[in-house]
Amino acid sequence: MFENLTERLGQTLKNISGKGRLTEDNIKDTLRxxxxxxxxxxxxxxxxxDFINQVKNRAVGTEVSKSLNPGQVFIKIVQSELVAVMGQANEKLNLAxxxxxxxxxxxxxxxxxxxxxGKLASFLKQREKKKVLVVSADVYRPAAIKQLETLATDLEVGFFPxxxxxxxxxxxxxxxxxxRKQFYDVLxxxxxxxxxxxxxMMAEIQALHKAIKPIETLFVVDAMTGQDAANTAKAFNDALPLTGVILTKADGDARGGAALSVRHITGKPIKFIGMGEKLDALEAFHPDRIASRILGMGDVLSLIEEVERKVDKEKAQKLAQKVQKGKGFDLQDFKEQLEQMRDMGGMMSLMDKMPGMGNMSAQVKEKANDKSFNQMESIINSMTPNERAKPDLINGSRKRRIAAGSGTQIQDINRLLKQFTQMQKMMKKMTGGGMGKMMRNMKSMMPPGGMGGMFPKR
Known part of the structure; x- marks a missing residue:
């Protein structure tokens, strides 16, 4: 999300950050x-x-002219105005x-x-520890009722037929x-x-709202529809007393216009953002963190929260003890680290949240795709347990067998072994090892040439 905006803003703001003095002229060019x-x-x-007017009023005022580093102050102004447009702070669900x-x-x-x-039910069950019941009032699509029943079964939450x-x-x-009778916390x-x-449609949902008096009325809108998302949200807001918005399919929207428009046009906060197809791919919407992502500054807080929530602490502890005892980091450990990355949304999701990654070229980002990780897993799966434990055993004939078993080329095997060696060196330097520290030390794992060196040229 925001790839196009991040790239354009990054270049524009980079040009002005080096200025020793900001004048109305150079601010005017940058604002354009x-x-x-x-x-x-x-x-x-x-x-x-409205956004441009707000930035301009602050930038040509005393706030910038009295600063020792006006370029950086200008970027801070842009960031704070982005936050203001999206709603200042995350607004939690009201379940009181x-x-x-x-x-x-x-x-x-x-x-x-x-x-x-389904995603919201999972969020409330896993993170808020609520007992959740779901029900479908969509009497026009039998498939919708069946879909919700399947989701409820998968998530192990209550389903009312x-x-x-x-x-x-x-x-x-x-x-x-x-x-009420079964003591559910949330319906x-x-x-x-x-x-x-x-x-x-509006008459039906208005009558339903009046009958059940919900504490939260959330409007679900597709981020891919851009400006239309904000306009549709406004139409619903005029008909219903909305309390918030869930922005879906945000991972597929390279532009991100909906996230910046919805709050301003409806006056209602974006409470959640859907960042993938998995049922745990729902994030609380934090305007300050999203603004940082847009400006290529990363989102370390969300990354740390994700590591805390999704990393298998028992496995991480075992790996830490293994490395500390000098037993070394082998290819099976490497595979488990790759699996944990995938559980956290894949490489692109992680890179999106890491500082400085937003400014990478599209070409490098294209190489850093999850297909490469799937290929690496496939290669390791084609190895014997002995080869995973002792990578030095992998000679030419073994490489040919592994390549045939994984549907890859020998150069792919060589590339994986090289990356494994780099990771192994990094693990030796880290006291404790484990995914948490690996995320914080990710840049030291980069081969020469940055992220692009990790991935094959196609």
């Missing part, structure tokens, strides 16, 4: 570039206009209600609403009664989506 970058990122025009706290999900068909119900011959209000009220109600906004 910032304006173009935002418009190309599909940010709504009223949002761009007599159980069950009812959450109503609204949105157009295809926005990822039912999947978001419904059928297409029932009325949405009856379904929701029965689910609330069941949740999430999925609603019917349409291909476009129409009067029947």
């Amino acid at each position: 570039e910032v304006r173009m970058a935002l418009l190309e990122a599909d940010v709504a025009l009223p949002v761009v206009r 209600a007599q159980p069950p706290a009812v959450i109503l999900m609204a949105g157009l068909q295809g926005a990822g609403k039912t999947t978001s119900v 419904s059928a297409i011959n029932q009325k949405p209000i009856d379904i929701a009220l029965a689910a609330i009664e069941h949740a 999430i109600v999925d609603t019917a989506g349409r291909l476009h906004i129409d009067n029947d």
